Amino acid sequence: MSATETSSSKEVAGRSEAGGALQSERGTTTIADAVVAKVAGIAAREVGGVHDLGGGAARAVGAMTQRVGFGDERTQGVSVEVGEREAAIDLTVVIEYGESIPTVSNAIRENVIKRLEGITGLQAAEVNITVNDLYFPGDDEDQQE
Amino acid sequence: MASDSGKPPAAGIAKRPSRAAAVARLALDAARSLDGVVDSTSGRGRWVTPDRNGVVPGAIAVVRADGRFDVELHLVADLVPLHPLGERIRDRVERDARVAGVADLIGPVHVAFEDVDEAPAHARAEGGS
Numbered sequence A: 001m002s003a004t005e006t007s008s009s010k011e012v013a014g015r016s017e018a019g020g021a022l023q024s025e026r027g028t029t030t031i032a033d034a035v036v037a038k039v040a041g042i043a044a045r046e047v048g049g050v051h052d053l054g055g056g057a058a059r060a061v062g063a064m065t066q067r068v069g070f071g072d073e074r075t076q077g078v079s080v081e082v083g084e085r086e087a088a089i090d091l092t093v094v095i096e097y098g099e100s101i102p103t104v105s106n107a108i109r110e111n112v113i114k115r116l117e118g119i120t121g122l123q124a125a126e127v128n129i130t131v132n133d134l135y136f137p138g139d140d141e142d143q144q145e
Numbered sequence B: 001m002a003s004d005s006g007k008p009p010a011a012g013i014a015k016r017p018s019r020a021a022a023v024a025r026l027a028l029d030a031a032r033s034l035d036g037v038v039d040s041t042s043g044r045g046r047w048v049t050p051d052r053n054g055v056v057p058g059a060i061a062v063v064r065a066d067g068r069f070d071v072e073l074h075l076v077a078d079l080v081p082l083h084p085l086g087e088r089i090r091d092r093v094e095r096d097a098r099v100a101g102v103a104d105l106i107g108p109v110h111v112a113f114e115d116v117d118e119a120p121a122h123a124r125a126e127g128g129s
Helices: A033-045 A056-067 A101-120 A139-144 B019-032 B082-100 B121-128
Strands: A003-005 A022-024 A027-031 A050-053 A078-082 A086-096 A123-135 B037-040 B048-051 B054-057 B059-063 B069-078 B106-117
Touching: A027 B082, A033 A050, A033 A078, A033 A086, A033 A101, A033 B106, A086 A101, A101 A123, A101 B082, B019 B037, B019 B048, B019 B054, B019 B059, B019 B069, B019 B082, B019 B106, B054 B059, B069 B082, B082 B106
Parallel strands: A027 B106, A086 A123, B048 B059, B069 B106
Antiparallel strands: A003 A123, A022 A027, A050 A086, A078 A086, B037 B069, B048 B054, B059 B069
């Protein structure tokens, strides 16, 4: 079971394949969607109380693909739609048991918005957060056994 | 690799690069000299300029009707503000082209950030040594 929080339902303006474009006579600067996803993932992980990103299956597959050098945990649990000036971010997170989900969710949202604007110049039209699971200390040891 | 005559070039003899390859190389070297630019990426061979001695990975130079080259750079950057970095790259490419006496060959410089690297530069340097 999961809970979803949505900050707004605005449409993403000016969708394009490679988002964050800034055009001038001297040339265009474009930022790949993968960059936006990675920035959002890193920003979410920076927040205290976030244990991991991604659903159960994504984390299991992600752990395997990372072990063989294909996966990137920083984009696990992140999906983005990127326009010319705005981006919509969907995050699936695992929060540590005992943390306030609304407080951590708000902190994630604020940090993602701040980092996204600072690094890519994109406004976050939406930051949708799905809390997919709670992490209990000791869960990792149980799984290893 | 086959040469113009159909025979492979003799080992150790580098052929003169084409104008497009020279422009692509100049732009790529200029970009990579800047702090904040980690590397270029060829996108599994999608973004390269063929050179007589191989390819220039992550840079495409295409001549226009006016004789100038459209330059496209595909880069991996640090976690820094990317649009200002794009402008600094254009400044550096123009400056290096002026120094090399080929400023009249440089048209628009399109910068595409394909990936970011969160490891600080000093950590990369330690890992690589």
